[in-house]
Every structure is written in C-alpha cells, then in structure tokens.
Amino acid sequence: MTELLTAAQMRAIETAAIESGSVTGLELMERAGQGVVDAVFSEWPDLAEGSFRAVILCGPGNNGGDGFVVARLLRDAGWDVDVFLYGDAEKLPPDAKRNYERWCEVGEVAALINGVEPSTRGVNVIVDALFGTGLGRPFDDKDLRQTLMDVIDCYDAGHGIPVLERPAFCPIVVSVDLPSGICSDSGKVLIPNDPVGRLESIRIVAELTVTFHKMKVGHFLNEGAQAAGKITLVDIGLPKNRKSRVKSIDVAWDKFFLRKRGGHKFSHGHALILSGGPAQTGAARLAARGASRIGAGVVTLGVPPSAQMEVASHVTAVMVRRIGDAGVLVRVLEDQRINALCIGPALGLTDDKSELIDTVLESGRAVVLDADALTLIASDQSLFGKLHDKCVLTPHAGEFARLFPDISEKLTAPATTGPAYSKVDATRDAAKRAGCTVLFKGPDTVIASPDGRCSINSSAYERAAPWLATAGSGDVLAGFITGLMARGFAPHQAAESGAYLHTECALSFGAGLIAEDLPEELPKVFRALGL
Structure with missing residues (x-):
C-alpha cells in the first residue's frame, strides 16, 4: 500500500517535525528545492551537462520559497535563471522570505503580473512554484490567468519532444508538489466565482511534478492525475509513522492471500452469478469467467429457463442452474456451500428482478451488486434498507448519482474553494449511508467502507489503462470481486484486490483489449506477481 496525505495532514507532519526540533523549516525547504533540481536532472540528464535557461514562477507561500531555492541551485549549476514572484515579498512566510532574500543577493525578482510570456522564448525549463498544496481559491487575477495560459500553451506545444530538440x-x-490550480485534496480545478461566466477554470499542466514525503490525494483524483505528468517523490527527512485513512493500491498489497494452498474445490468457495434473459446473458458470463479465473472453486450461472440453452452453449467449466423466480432462488440458496453472489449485470429492471435482489439480500451472504441491481435498489428504499456489511456496490458515476443523488450533486458542484469535496469524501459518505463497501468506478476508482477505510485504485501515470474503457470490463470486475469473496476475502479487501488485478490485466494485455481478454490475462498477471 502507498499512503496518501491531504494538505492538512502534510502541514501537520511538517509542523510537528519543526516543533520537535528535529528539523527547521529552512532545512526542509532546502531539501525540497534540491529534490526538485535532482529530479529534473534525473529525468532529463542532458540538462545536467550544460548551461540552460530557466524561468521560476514563485507564489506567495512556502511553495514559492521552494522555488527560490530551485532558482539559486540552478544558478549555482551555471544556468541563466529568471525569477518571478506573484504577491508581495514583504508578506512571504518567514522561511520563504529568507530564501527570497538569499536569491536577491545573487539575482533579481520581477513581478509575475507584469507578464512572463515574453521571457519564455528560448527557456528550457519553467518551474511552477506558485501554490502547490496550499491553494485554497481559484485563479481570478486577470494578469495571473493570462500568464498561466501562456505557460499552458508552451507546455502543449512541446510535450514529448526531447529537450535538446525542442523549438525555442x-x-x-x-x-x-502539485500543479498550481489543482486542489490537493480532490484533484479538482478550482472554478472562479464568476456570476457572469466569463472566467474559465485553468491550471498548470506539468511534464514532471516533484512532491515531498508522501503522495497527496489530489495526485490521483480527477484532473490531478492528468495535470501532474510524471510524479517523482522526494524524501525530505520527515517522520513516516503517521497514518492516513486513504491509500493507493499497489503491488505491495496483500497478494499473499491470492495463493491457493490445498483443499478441494468447495474449500475455495462457490459463487452464484445471476443472469439476464435471452440475448442479455453476456454480462453475467463475463462476470462468471472472471470469478472462475480469479480462483473461486465453483462458479454457477443462475439463468432464466428461456436463456438456459443460450448460456449452456457458451460455457464449459461454469455450471448452469435454472432460476426462474425468487422462489426457486430461495431453494437454490439452501445449499450453504454457495457463499458469494453477484447480481445486476444485464439483469433487467422488472419487478421480478427486484424480488431476486430482495432474496439475495435476505440471504445475508456476500454479494456484489452491479449495473441493473443498483438501478433497482436506487428506486426502492426497502431494498436499499436491506443492504448489509457483506455487500459491495460497484457504481459508475451515473449509477452513483441514482443511488446517492445528494452526495453526487455535492461532488459534481463547481469547486470554488479548497479543500474541495472529493471523490474520496463522496465514496466514504456513500459507504456510511449504505452500510457496506462502495467501489466508485472510474480511472480514479475509490473504494470505501463504513468504518472509514478508503483506497484509491488509480489507473494513471505508469498504471494508465485507457483500454479498460470498453463494454463489459465492469462486468469482469464484478466477477473478480465475487470470486475473491467466494474465496473468503472480506468485502473491502476483495474490492481492493479485484480493482488492482483488473488494471494489471489491462496493462499486461495492452492495446486492443476487449472485456473477454481480462479474465484470460489473469494467469500471466499471477505469474508476474510470483503466485
């Protein structure tokens, strides 16, 4: 697991370290500036071998202080450096002001609002040290907005071109720390409070973002992942014993439990996945394949009688059971070996389907509720009230809005101040209300449980998996989670592991992926994980 921090948590860690006497603010700022320079030279080694030109954009807080350190270190390396300050130097925080003064001993500082664009021609590197994690309001200064728009245009023109081959x-x-304009807790771009509607939201778009101590939540949510480019994490010597309640899922998660050790098929669980009617069985079959590949000992597809032959002609290892109504399902569930269910993928929206959901929830067994099941639950408060702690809800944004309209409205409202209400906040609130684990799907999938635990499975940066945006991939994810719960994984753990493996399968397969490929890629992913 990779721990993620909010801006307030990061400030608290820094403050505690300084107050303990183990480090000074100036020392932290020096280490941060050195970390930025080292990261730039590591990412673009050519820049370490000669004299180049940089523009440093410094803001009115400690992020700006980091920028003054970067400027001084680049000048010491033989670079030509121009520094611009947004704000009043006399109002800088003490440590930032000291580094401003140190820079002024060797160089000049120009006012940023005079416009930096004429000075960017022939510049090799622009360092955005304007706001970082400290941004609490949008860019509504007209001159600053124009300057940043010029910087964004520069970035868009040069992204991906080798440094020594770039046009001037x-x-x-x-x-x-974070591209300026992005809220560090939500990844949202803050919107100017502009009743006339003439001011668009803007933010810096970086090729490299250098952050300190721990990644921030906003690096992985919404536009934060898009704007940050590549992230380098720098250790600046802060203590590492504080724990946040938000984690990003990575290869360090508990893969140990994915191994199988002896037993027979039923000792690894029996998953029952309910299917829709004729010509609507593909989604459930995808889920069943996912549950089988991820290790459930037995997987059964429960199908309406009218779809039995259709399903039977497509499956081999998966068993088929006729389940025409809720009464039949009650009798099927008398088999106590069935310990996990999945209901919803292409299920249908008729009243008899609501009765199936009711029976599944009344059974009290582990269950993944997806797709049509979520829509039916959203329209029936009695079903919503039967959700329990063995349930996992897997909504995409539209389904989330149907289930939790007020939470969704709060999440999608324009963010005018920071810290903005985030997808992490929304998923936690939803999980608490529903009384079960909620997996809110997207490139920034968030998983939360009623006790406040929360994880982000981010398909961004080196784990970007755009090929997952294909029909049926969510059905496979539902099957992955169901299969893991059949194997005995707790709901939150099953959702985390299923989401992580879902992305890993997409990365392993690559371009051209369709949903059917995801379960078949699991054996290769397992081998790569050493299972």
Missing part, C-alpha cells in the same frame, strides 16, 4: 517556444514545465 517549447519549455519543459515542472511543478513543485
């Missing part, structure tokens, strides 16, 4: 108007953009 295509500098590299490096952000300190």
Whole structure:
C-alpha cells in the first residue's frame, strides 16, 4: 500500500517535525528545492551537462520559497535563471522570505503580473512554484490567468519532444508538489466565482511534478492525475509513522492471500452469478469467467429457463442452474456451500428482478451488486434498507448519482474553494449511508467502507489503462470481486484486490483489449506477481 496525505495532514507532519526540533523549516525547504533540481536532472540528464535557461514562477507561500531555492541551485549549476514572484515579498512566510532574500543577493525578482510570456522564448525549463498544496481559491487575477495560459500553451506545444530538440517556444514545465490550480485534496480545478461566466477554470499542466514525503490525494483524483505528468517523490527527512485513512493500491498489497494452498474445490468457495434473459446473458458470463479465473472453486450461472440453452452453449467449466423466480432462488440458496453472489449485470429492471435482489439480500451472504441491481435498489428504499456489511456496490458515476443523488450533486458542484469535496469524501459518505463497501468506478476508482477505510485504485501515470474503457470490463470486475469473496476475502479487501488485478490485466494485455481478454490475462498477471 502507498499512503496518501491531504494538505492538512502534510502541514501537520511538517509542523510537528519543526516543533520537535528535529528539523527547521529552512532545512526542509532546502531539501525540497534540491529534490526538485535532482529530479529534473534525473529525468532529463542532458540538462545536467550544460548551461540552460530557466524561468521560476514563485507564489506567495512556502511553495514559492521552494522555488527560490530551485532558482539559486540552478544558478549555482551555471544556468541563466529568471525569477518571478506573484504577491508581495514583504508578506512571504518567514522561511520563504529568507530564501527570497538569499536569491536577491545573487539575482533579481520581477513581478509575475507584469507578464512572463515574453521571457519564455528560448527557456528550457519553467518551474511552477506558485501554490502547490496550499491553494485554497481559484485563479481570478486577470494578469495571473493570462500568464498561466501562456505557460499552458508552451507546455502543449512541446510535450514529448526531447529537450535538446525542442523549438525555442517549447519549455519543459515542472511543478513543485502539485500543479498550481489543482486542489490537493480532490484533484479538482478550482472554478472562479464568476456570476457572469466569463472566467474559465485553468491550471498548470506539468511534464514532471516533484512532491515531498508522501503522495497527496489530489495526485490521483480527477484532473490531478492528468495535470501532474510524471510524479517523482522526494524524501525530505520527515517522520513516516503517521497514518492516513486513504491509500493507493499497489503491488505491495496483500497478494499473499491470492495463493491457493490445498483443499478441494468447495474449500475455495462457490459463487452464484445471476443472469439476464435471452440475448442479455453476456454480462453475467463475463462476470462468471472472471470469478472462475480469479480462483473461486465453483462458479454457477443462475439463468432464466428461456436463456438456459443460450448460456449452456457458451460455457464449459461454469455450471448452469435454472432460476426462474425468487422462489426457486430461495431453494437454490439452501445449499450453504454457495457463499458469494453477484447480481445486476444485464439483469433487467422488472419487478421480478427486484424480488431476486430482495432474496439475495435476505440471504445475508456476500454479494456484489452491479449495473441493473443498483438501478433497482436506487428506486426502492426497502431494498436499499436491506443492504448489509457483506455487500459491495460497484457504481459508475451515473449509477452513483441514482443511488446517492445528494452526495453526487455535492461532488459534481463547481469547486470554488479548497479543500474541495472529493471523490474520496463522496465514496466514504456513500459507504456510511449504505452500510457496506462502495467501489466508485472510474480511472480514479475509490473504494470505501463504513468504518472509514478508503483506497484509491488509480489507473494513471505508469498504471494508465485507457483500454479498460470498453463494454463489459465492469462486468469482469464484478466477477473478480465475487470470486475473491467466494474465496473468503472480506468485502473491502476483495474490492481492493479485484480493482488492482483488473488494471494489471489491462496493462499486461495492452492495446486492443476487449472485456473477454481480462479474465484470460489473469494467469500471466499471477505469474508476474510470483503466485
């Protein structure tokens, strides 16, 4: 697991370290600036071998102080450095002001609002040290907005071009801690409070973002992942014993439990997945394949009689059971070996389907509720009230809005101040209300449980998996989670592991992926994980 921090948590860690006497603010700022320079030279080694030109954009807080350190270190390395300050130097925090003064001993500082664009031609690197994690309001200063728009244009023109081959108007953009304009807790771009509607939201888009101590939540949510480019994490010597309640899922998660050790098929669980009617069985079959590949000992597809032959002609290892109504399902569930269910993929929206959901929830067994099941639950408060702690809800944004309209409205409202209400906040609130685990799907999938535990499975940066945006991939994910719960995984753990493996399968397969490929890629992923 990779721990993620909010801006307030990061400030608290820094404050505690400084107050303990183990480090000074100036020392932390020096280490941060050195970390930025080292990261730039590591990412673009050519820049470490000669004299180049940089523009440093410094803001009115400690992020700006980091920028003054970067400027001094680049000048010491033989670079030509221009520094611009947004704000009043006399109002800088003490440590930032000290580094401003140190820079002024060797160089000049120009006012940023005078416009930096004329100075960017022939610049190799622009360092964005404007706001970082400290941003609490949008960019509504007209002159600053124009300057940032010029910087964004520079970035868009040069992204991906080798540093020594770039045209004179295509500098590299490096952000300190977080691209300015992004809320560090939500990843949202803050929107100017503009009743006339003339001001668009803007933010810096970086090729490299250098952050310190721990990744921030906003690096992985919404536009944060898009704007940050590549992230480098720098250790600046802060203590690592504080724990947040938000984690990003990575290869360090508990893969140990995926191994099988002896037993017979029923000792690894029996998953029952309910199917829709004729010509609507593909989604359930995808889920069943996912549950089988991820290790459930037995998987059965429960199908309406009218779809039995259709399903039977497509499956081999998966068993088929006729389940025409809720009464039959009650009798099927007398088999106590069935310990996990999945209901919803292409199920249908008729009253008899609601009765199936009711029976599943009344059974009290582990269950994944997806797709049509979520829509039916959203329209029936009695079903919603029967959700329990062995349930996992897997909504996409539209389904989430149907289930939790007020929470969704709060999440999608324009963010005018920071910290903004985030997808993490929304998923936690939803899980608490529903009384079960909620997996809110997307490139920034968030998983939360009623006790406050929360994880982010981010398909961004080196784990970007755009090929997952294909019909049926969510059905496979539902099957992965169901199969893991059949094997004995707790709901939150099953959702985390299922989401992680879902992305890993997409990364392993690559371009051209369709949903059917995801379960078949699992054996290769397992081998790569050493299972």
